[in-house]
Amino acid sequence: MASIESLPLDLAGLLAIAAGLGWASGIRLYLALFVVGLAGRLEWVALPDGLRVLEHPWVLAAAGLMLLVEFLADKLPIVDSAWDSVHSFIRIPAGAALAAMAFGGQGVEWQTAMAIVGGSLAASAHLAKAGTRLAINLSPEPFSNPVASLGEDSLVLLGLWLMFVHPGLLLAFLLLFVAILVWLLPKLWRLLTRRRQQQA
Numbered sequence: 282m283a284s285i286e287s288l289p290l291d292l293a294g295l296l297a298i299a300a301g302l303g304w305a306s307g308i309r310l311y312l313a314l315f316v317v318g319l320a321g322r323l324e325w326v327a328l329p330d331g332l333r334v335l336e337h338p339w340v341l342a343a344a345g346l347m348l349l350v351e352f353l354a355d356k357l358p359i360v361d362s363a364w365d366s367v368h369s370f371i372r373i374p375a376g377a378a379l380a381a382m383a384f385g386g387q388g389v390e391w392q393t394a395m396a397i398v399g400g401s402l403a404a405s406a407h408l409a410k411a412g413t414r415l416a417i418n419l420s421p422e423p424f425s426n427p428v429a430s431l432g433e434d435s436l437v438l439l440g441l442w443l444m445f446v447h448p449g450l451l452l453a454f455l456l457l458f459v460a461i462l463v464w465l466l467p468k469l470w471r472l473l474t475r476r477r478q479q480q481a
Contacts, residue, residue, distance in 0.1 A: 306379060
């Protein structure tokens with residue numbers, strides 16, 4: 282990973298961190314908390330002041346424990362959907378809070394705007410993840426679940442890396458993600474409705 286001196290914390294860098302954490306929280310909240318906090322604690326990246334709390338050992342320990350639980354739960358059919366249902370009430374507000382914390386020293390106006398952006402991205406990512414998993418769980422074969430879960434792990438890690446090293450690329454990716462989601466969600470909804478009608 283790049284050294285602290287080469288990592289941008291200008292407006293574009295802060296926007297990438299806020300938006301990236303919001304998006305990542307909707308898919309893998311505890312992975313995002315642990316990786317970002319650990320990277321800051323090891324001085325691989327310079328976190329904004331509002332996010333320095335993620336470097337605290339107790340925060341890292343709690344995030345690491347929940348990361349392990351989520352890693353296992355997310356690989357099991359049906360369990361993953363139940364986990365997603367519970368986390369509808371956790372991921373979205375957490376994404377909003379983390380995005381606001383990234384702009385902790387920039388004034389309440391920026392924090393409020395970033396909370397809206399981060400929460401919206403977390404909700405979009407969470408809906409895409411949960412909807413895709415519901416569709417996968419309707420399939421009888423057992424292998425697609427762990428493959429999809431590992432793919433999500435990898436995607437979030439890639440996003441977190443881009444967030445610090447290539448913030449412009451991450452912001453472009455997130456714009457593309459939102460555009461694809463707007464196109465894909467109605468199709469996913471129709472697929473789920475059709476499969477449930479066939480099973481009834």
